[in-house]
Amino acid sequence: MSLTLVKQRTDQQTASPRRVDGVAKIRGTALYVDDLPCADVLHGATVRTTAAGGTLQEVVFDPAIDWSEFVVVTARDIPGMNAVKLLENDQVVLVDRAFRHAGEAVVLLAHADPEKLGMALKGVSLVELPNTAPIFDIDAALAAQQEIIPGNIYTDYLLDRGDVAEGEHLADVVIEERFLTPSQEQLYIEPQGMLAHLQKDGSILVEGSMQCPYYVLDALVQCMGMDKDHLRVVQSTTGGAFGGKEDYPSVIACHAALLALKAGGRSVKLVYERGEDLRVTPKRHPSRTLISLGANKAGELQFIDMDFAIDGGAYRTLSPVVLSRGVIHAPGPYKCPHIRVRGRAVATNHPPFGAFRGFGAPQSIFAMEVAMDRLARKLAMDPAELRRINLLRTGDVNPTGDVVGADCFAHATLDVALEHTHYYQRLAEYRAWNAAGHQTRKGIGLATFAHGAGFTGNGELHLASRVSLQALANGHVEILCSNTEMGQGAATTLVQIAADALGLPMDRVHLAQADTSRVPNSGPTVASRTCMVVGELIQKAAGQLLQRLRETAELAAPHDAQSFAAACARLCAVAGDTLVTAQYQPPTDMRWDEQAFLGRAYASYAWAAYIAEVEVDVLTLETRVLDFTAVQEIGDAVHPVIVQGQIEGGVAQGIGYALYEDVLWNERGVMANDRLTNYIIPTSADLGFMHVVLLEGGLGAGPKGAKGVGELPMDGPAPAIVNAIQQALDIDICQIPVKPEMLLELTMSRGN
């Protein structure tokens, strides 16, 4: 594969303008929800169920407490529907009677004094009739001896292309394996929170930390029984989200609004303490994958057969969409005639699992990529070679039956990664090192993958996102969209795209605060869609604005900032209407069959090859990542420093997923290690420099061929690291995180 097809970027810093939100964050003046000025505020708190599902019999308020001092809200105070608006109305805002997991909200309290509030929380006791046999395990849920919902299955998908039986017949070598991945906490450093105000006109304003202001608005409409004109949602500076602030902010917003409605005009702040945030908010779905792969002697894949199941927790929430992405990404970026992936999201009595960077793909790709290394070993073939034989090329048919177009860089990423790491040289060095009997063993492992950007299939069509640009009389332009900056750099990237399309310097373009009273619904800030889908819409709106200025305000071509400002002034004086809006139109070649899982699942895939080099201490069995190389084809790096930061940050979370992060559960299905002392994420002491190589094929669906970048760095690290450890220690690993105690068991059982 020729590398001249893709541009390899080396000028990260010089090609990157300053972040628009950088100075405020560095000086500490950016206001997060807990920092918002608010006079006479009440603090909110939540009384929660303690059993892993059951029936609430009674709520007892300690008579020693003067409850008239407190705002007290129960399910009876909900003016609208007692259901959190999402895919299905199965989750209550406040428990009235039946509940499915420990940690569901029952009573809300508010008081001006946080200390008194803390005491009052202990003064509310719940009489619960617990379920006799709660379910916390995927296979137990599938066995369905106890049912949370009929059959315990929220969603059951099947991707079935070709004929697996035929593939089995053609395969010379077959491997079978069972893989497990744990839950993972997003661990944004800013805990979740909302601030609600009842306005004088009876409307309600909710401000807070969130990804998706319109999800929150829709939830408030349903729960408060009010129309959109009387509800307003404003995003405050958001201190990290990673998917964790996609759905749950709707719950906190409803709670804060209910308290504010009863608080007689005083504002209510509901900001979670870290432990509460860890125990009740959604995390990554645990998964269980049964996989069988077969290849002929030449190493060509003949079939992929997977049974992929994820723990959805006690309510459906986002599980169907997480599952769908997991199923589509499961067979990897490979050419294979016979593929069957059955995907099921099951009900358990855990709190609902939700969105976290990668959204189902890291789970299924982990299984596939580790299985590829198993297959390589059985074929006595180098894992890189096995991938080279099977990686998709232009003209091949991909796992969902779509013919791969020119935008395919699977081989390019692999070639660059092997070259950049001196893969074969390292492999030989590490083998020699391991044979020499040192105190440590070393290994080099890889993962190749592709990640689809934007909503799956027809999702973007259903969203029908809208973006507006507002020209101001002074020649500045405001971007009005509901997509949020949560650290990923959207504010800078979107301003950059607009400025570029309008031919203006960046300081003339501003991203409006995500305030539902001002901005149109441009869809949620999820699924790596903001730069690619919303950026493209902004570019389109910019074209419309320029056209209007040319037609009605004598904007000459070419223009500069000054002549643009003069035209804006004329337009404002004459027309008054200086707002243009662009709406999403699907690409004409986008065909997706939601039932059969066939067609074009995503407008663009970004391609990647990741290589991990590890060292394992044979005495302590601790694993250290010596080096990590991420080669990433992303279409166009709009802002290379931001892209690099996204990839490095995602890889760091992936390293945590592979080696450290493990959500442990108590007997009631609640996160037991609910502190930062015992839920371990990588620190700077654990992480050195990573090598990020950006390839830009320029063929993505976004501006200048850009693709989504946010989620994909989460897919590769865990399998690459596990493959490296397997090689270092000559063992089989089927589970993450790879903690020393697990390696001890594996090496001891091998000794026997």
Added chain:
Amino acid sequence: MSTTMRINGKAFQSSSAPNARLLDVLRNECDLKGTKEGCGEGECGACAVLVNGRLVNSCLVPLGQMERAEITTVEGLPEDSALAQAFVQCGATQCGICTPGMMLAATALLAEYANPTLEEIRWGLSGNLCRCTGYGRIYAAIAQVAGGFADV
């Protein structure tokens, strides 16, 4: 009973209880909202401030220990320092919630080592969690101020 200290170069007297957290005094009495609460147990470093030049987590420091202490929060750092510029240029801030603490950790680090090694930078920041960056851009920013890494 009151506690007298200097915060960002100005004298300040607090009449809160001696067991009040320095974090709450800074945020609620002084309105210095740049100091953030991430975990409340000294693990994340979002609330880090300098006390007599030393980096401490203000959520773990009782006010009673602050008599005559010299406290620097992010608001007390020079606004357009080489470090601040490097943080913006290198992409050392993303969501920004850890950034004030990280700026103070970097300040303390550079006060101790004018030309730190990568190893010294990594250990110097290890009490401050960042979930966004993977730390690489933060190392780069500090190295830019120090004129490169002493060891790379």
